[in-house]
Amino acid sequence: MSDGTFRLLAGIAVPESALIDQAIAYARRACEPYLFNHVVRSWLFAARLGQVQDIEHDAEVVAVGTLLHDITLNDRFDGPRRFEVEGADLARDFARKGGLDERRAQLIWDSVALNSTPSIGLYKQAEVALCTAGVCLDVGGLQYGLLPAQEMASILAEYPRLGLKQRMTQCFCHIAKTRPETTYDNFLRDFGERFVPRYQAQSAVDFVMNAPFDD
Template sequence: MNTVPTKVLAGVVVPDTPLVAQSMDYARTISAPYLFNHAVRSWLFAAQLGQLRDVDHDAEVVAVGTLLHDIGLTDSVTGPRRFEIEGADVARTFVRERGFDERRAQLIWDSVALNSTPSIGLFKEAEVALCTAGIGLDFGGRAFDEIPTSTMKAILDAFPRLQMKKRITDCFCCIIETKPETTYDNFARDFGEKFVADYRRPSSVVDFLMNSPFEE
């Protein structure tokens, strides 16, 4: 584990480095308040889980990966691909420009790109797995009971959810309506099928296989 300066934020010991501060400022500047708070809570949950589980990890990578994991949902980071990939590319460039080597930059990319794919992310490197775990905890409550009650209260008091369930549902429905072609193989499809009238996923894995140019 890298040794870096630390501070206590909402009851959790976290790294206190210039890059973490820059990542926080960047996320705050481009994100809606509910989305920024979600990113910070995800970081705090990831950090706390790493400590509680005694996981050897690069705390600065976990901090930056979680803080930037949803920048692809902002108006500042857009493009034709699924939001996780757009965000991952920008996050990787962000850390490269600030001195991360290629291995650490790739861990950032993986943390952002896989943030909504826990069936893969949880089994990656410790940093990616912890980012995925912290994000999943804040999004859907996975591992909720591992966080001490006092710490949970401190995190929620410092960074309230601000109608997170409704606001992020609206966000994903907007993606469904404006970029449906990015939703055929990921979790955003679930929001379209539940909340958006007449949504039809653009394609399926079965269609992809059966319509391939091979005879068999």
Template sequence: MSTVITLSHGQLRERFAELAETPAILKAFDFARARMSPVLFNHVTRSWIFAAKIGARRAEPFDAEIVAVTTLLHDMGFTPHGEGPHRFEVNGANLARAFVRDLGFDDRRAQLVWDGIALHATHSISLFKETEVALSSRGIGVDFGTADYAILGPIEIAAVVSAVPRLDMKRAFAACALHLAETKPETTYDTFIRDFGERYVPGYAAPSWVDAIAAGPYTE
């Protein structure tokens, strides 16, 4: 099995007609590819393809450039280039917002990229945001088997995986989550990474809001 994505951006577009091409998308594609491990880069690439496919099925218009950049950069917080003091989604969102501002995105479009990345793993919020934010989260979720998997179906998804292999995705992604739970637990308590920490990391202990509220500075 190949250990890297072997298709160029142009070759991906030949296979998947739903994908858009703009200078910003090309730069985001190359930026992510140069800075992510093969497994993470393949994950974000599949996420983009899935989001584009779901979007093509919708009657509602959307900004394909926003969706592409958001999905391609959404896991930068897992890389050394996206390190910071916050939860990984926010660290990655901050990097991506600076990236698109350098490309000339206005404040609104840059904020949509930020929201899409910061909220991509919080479907209880992201799916009710702007179309681009929701669509990005939905595409990312398909790579983990969320409900939108059924919209595309196994044959269409198999074609994407054939073009962009998973490369032991489950194990590798869990390793990313465990690394943060072990090294920066304070950034994981209100994210899905908490589940990994509580199950696999000895001594991991997330604070409780029950205790925080009870100990608050009020008498009643």
């Protein structure tokens, strides 16, 4: 657990703890440079959104959940479940091994599993909502105007985007192409339909119509 000490990253005050250091190292190993920069920016954005809106939260949980939210997003992903769920399991195991109790470990699981589902994640506990908000700010610009322009420039200078839009699109399309069954009810379907020839995912309509009942 953080002992209450803070450090500055790109001019942003964030908590310091051994577990956060381990999460940073884990993310650096698991993620390509553009993706590592993305998860760190997402953490910094989440931290600042919590600060400027005076949202009470467990800053260590937000840090770990945000730093590890994309550890399975890569061109090697091979399922079998959607990448967020696979990543959430890994992040929860990491949290448990790091000494977090089950409640905090489960918040990290939810943060990772729901990071790309803002229609749910933004309405969960503060830690999950802030993780979701930080990710959504970096990917889609959600709440961009809440942070001062100077802070935004400092974060982007320290952790540049390195072609985030194009590189993420490649990963999303890889998953839509190789594991379409994991994309039927999430945002990856949109990328499959827009960019992947002959992409076809299961439909929720089929699940309803093929249910084994007489009506």
